Amino acid sequence: MNRNKRAKIADNIATIFLYIIAILVIVLLTSITVYLVYRGIKSYIPKYMSFSPDGLGIQLFNTLYMVLLSIIISAPLGICAGIYMAEYAKPSKLTDIVRMSIETLASLPSIVVGIFGFLVFVMLTHSTWNMFAGVLTLSILCVPLLTRVTEDGLNEIDQSMKEGSYALGATKWQTIVHVLLPAILPRLVTGIILAAGRGFGEAAALIYTAGLTSDVSFSNWNPSSITSPLNIFRTSDTLAVRIWYLKGFAINPDKYQIADMAAAMLIILVFIFNIGARITGRVIERKMIGSSAIKSKKKSKIN
Amino acid sequence: MSCKLLVENLNLYYSDIQALKDINMGIDEKKITALIGPSGCGKSTFLKTINRMNDLIPGVRITGKMTLDGEDIYSSSNDVTLLRKRVGMVFQKPNPFPVSIYDNIAYGPRRHGLKNKGRLDEIVEKSLKDSAMWDEVKDKLKKSALSLSGGQQQRLCIARALAVEPEVILLDEPTSALDPISTFKIEDLMQTLKETYTVIIVTHNMQQATRVADKTAFFLLGDLIEYDETEVIFTNPQNPKTLEYVSGHFG
Ligand SMILES: Nc1ncnc2c1ncn2[C@@H]1O[C@H](COP(=O)(O)OP(=O)(O)OP(=O)(O)O)[C@@H](O)[C@H]1O
Ligand SMILES: [Mg+2]
Numbered sequence: 218m219n220r221n222k223r224a225k226i227a228d229n230i231a232t233i234f235l236y237i238i239a240i241l242v243i244v245l246l247t248s249i250t251v252y253l254v255y256r257g258i259k260s261y262i263p264k265y266m267s268f269s270p271d272g273l274g275i276q277l278f279n280t281l282y283m284v285l286l287s288i289i290i291s292a293p294l295g296i297c298a299g300i301y302m303a304e305y306a307k308p309s310k311l312t313d314i315v316r317m318s319i320e321t322l323a324s325l326p327s328i329v330v331g332i333f334g335f336l337v338f339v340m341l342t343h344s345t346w347n348m349f350a351g352v353l354t355l356s357i358l359c360v361p362l363l364t365r366v367t368e369d370g371l372n373e374i375d376q377s378m379k380e381g382s383y384a385l386g387a388t389k390w391q392t393i394v395h396v397l398l399p400a401i402l403p404r405l406v407t408g409i410i411l412a413a414g415r416g417f418g419e420a421a422a423l424i425y426t427a428g429l430t431s432d433v434s435f436s437n438w439n440p441s442s443i444t445s446p447l448n449i450f451r452t453s454d455t456l457a458v459r460i461w462y463l464k465g466f467a468i469n470p471d472k473y474q475i476a477d478m479a480a481a482m483l484i485i486l487v488f489i490f491n492i493g494a495r496i497t498g499r500v501i502e503r504k505m506i507g508s509s510a511i512k513s514k515k516k517s518k519i520n
Numbered sequence: 521m522s523c524k525l526l527v528e529n530l531n532l533y534y535s536d537i538q539a540l541k542d543i544n545m546g547i548d549e550k551k552i553t554a555l556i557g558p559s560g561c562g563k564s565t566f567l568k569t570i571n572r573m574n575d576l577i578p579g580v581r582i583t584g585k586m587t588l589d590g591e592d593i594y595s596s597s598n599d600v601t602l603l604r605k606r607v608g609m610v611f612q613k614p615n616p617f618p619v620s621i622y623d624n625i626a627y628g629p630r631r632h633g634l635k636n637k638g639r640l641d642e643i644v645e646k647s648l649k650d651s652a653m654w655d656e657v658k659d660k661l662k663k664s665a666l667s668l669s670g671g672q673q674q675r676l677c678i679a680r681a682l683a684v685e686p687e688v689i690l691l692d693e694p695t696s697a698l699d700p701i702s703t704f705k706i707e708d709l710m711q712t713l714k715e716t717y718t719v720i721i722v723t724h725n726m727q728q729a730t731r732v733a734d735k736t737a738f739f740l741l742g743d744l745i746e747y748d749e750t751e752v753i754f755t756n757p758q759n760p761k762t763l764e765y766v767s768g769h770f771g
Contacts (some may be wrong), residue, residue, distance in 0.1 A: 230554070246754065247582065297582065301586075375615070377613055377615040378609060378615055378617060378618075380573065380611065381611065381615040381616075381617065381677070381680075382617070383573065383604065384571060384573060384604055384608065384609040384611075384681075385604065385605075385627060385628040385631065385680065385681070385686060386600075386601040386602065386603075386604035386605040386631065386632060386685055387601070387609070387627075387628075387629075387631040388601055391631050395627070395631070396617050397628075399617075399618065399619065400617075400618050
């Protein structure tokens with residue numbers, strides 16, 4: 218009886234403790250967001266909220282464009298590497314070393330990756346700062362993360378599902394494509410959100426690779442022209458890089474206001490992206506495994 | 521009596537542990553054969569040699585001969601995916617894919633190259649009818665297979681195996697996770713299946729073996745102790761160990 222009571226009290230304390238922490242996290246997140254958005258609104262100067270040469274529209278575009286390109290490059294690479302690690306690599310010393318390298322790569326400080334990108338994608342190619350060098354550098358940051366997510370996801374899949382597929386005469390590749398990848402798709406979506414989030418916020422890896430300025434005209438959409446927003450060999454600064462630059466070196470008298478606006482834009486962008494990606498993920502999942510399964514998955518979390 | 525499957529001097533080793541010892545048996549076409557024996561005696565292992573699922577386990581070594589319609593299952597010229605198309609398997613635990621009911625059944629035919637939507641529709645309907653669940657699910661083919669009950673999932677897995685039109689169906693304790701009603705449905709189903717297919721079933725349930733099986737094989741520690749008509753095994757076995765086991769005095 219006594220023990221029972223004690224266990225109950227411990228259970229209650231743990232529950233309350235976890236609630237408090239959860240509330241703290243939520244409060245922290247909302248206050249940061251609200252504060253940044255509030256400052257952005259307070260500092261609002263209309264002429265910077267545009268796609269003119271002074272406006273932040275350029276950086277907004279650059280951010281989205283570069284993150285999109287880096288995901289297009291890193292997602293196939295990362296997912297294939299994860300498939301290789303989970304399904305093809307035989308357990309050996311070499312595999313362990315590869316896995317450790319991927320983990321190390323995933324935790325490298327981005328300034329280091331930035332310098333690597335500068336040396337390889339800028340110096341070695343005899344070019345100057347350009348968007349593509351920045352995109353490749355971002356990809357280096359994203360690939361290990363996506364590899365990890367894919368490998369972990371595949372390793373956690375119930376072995377019996379694989380057996381079921383093989384027993385129907387499916388090949389290994391068919392099993393991977395038609396059973397395993399669909400089963401981890403929600404995780405891949407989460408992984409891509411995380412990778413993109415890293416890209417949105419990245420400054421250190423880009424300052425030596427994609428550059429600190431942009432000189433584009435939004436009336437020129439010919440990708441081969443150097444002043445076209447679509448051109449990938451022009452210099453290209455993102456919102457995060459712009460904030461870093463404005464706070465540090467700019468001599469513009471409005472620089473702090475612009476930085477506040479950029480910060481607010483960035484955080485709103487990240488929010489919209491996360492929500493959008495999550496909804497997309499859910500729609501895909503629902504299409505694939507059916508809505509009732511998602512519901513029952515939720516229900517099965519008893520107390 | 522024609523033998524669909526002939527096993528000669530079959531030995532199987534997991535690395536250095538021998539799990540099957542010198543098995544000889546012939547399995548009749550369009551009959552139900554039950555495999556019984558205490559846990560760990562090698563029933564699942566034997567079943568998995570028939571569709572070469574053991575190929576997936578590293579360190580497995582097999583000697584002896586196993587022929588399906590006279591063709592050596594383990595000859596290098598035999599394509600494993602084609603073999604598994606001819607020899608379907610249903611596992612102990614239902615393992616539907618996390619896709620719709622329709623896509624689960626269409627999975628096998630699609631992997632073997634069928635794209636025609638009309639033909640797939642036909643196969644899905646026929647397989648579900650053959651596994652006696654068409655009426656239960658015909659209105660929710662697009663629903664997730666995971667939304668079905670355990671018993672329905674298992675019958676779906678049977679339908680999924682039937683969809684590739686196999687010749688032999690291997691069932692590894694297909695009802696051990698199911699309630700009596702679902703079990704009854706599956707036993708009933710087996711009786712219709714044997715009109716078309718050769719069925720081999722592993723079971724721990726003696727009544728089930730007597731109810732469904734034409735022949736029964738008793739395994740013990742990797743040996744095939746006795747193999748005969750089910751009636752003989754359960755009423756008049758030749759080996760005292762078999763008698764001990766089927767009468768429940770094993771230990
Ligand atoms: N993957 C494996 N690696 C090594 N040994 C194995 C493996 N699978 C099975 N064995 C061994 O082979 C023997 C036979 O196992 P098997 O699974 O065929 O038994 P079973 O008759 O199906 O038992 P149960 O009734 O519990 O399912 C056991 O001793 C088991 O430990
Ligand atoms: Mg078994």
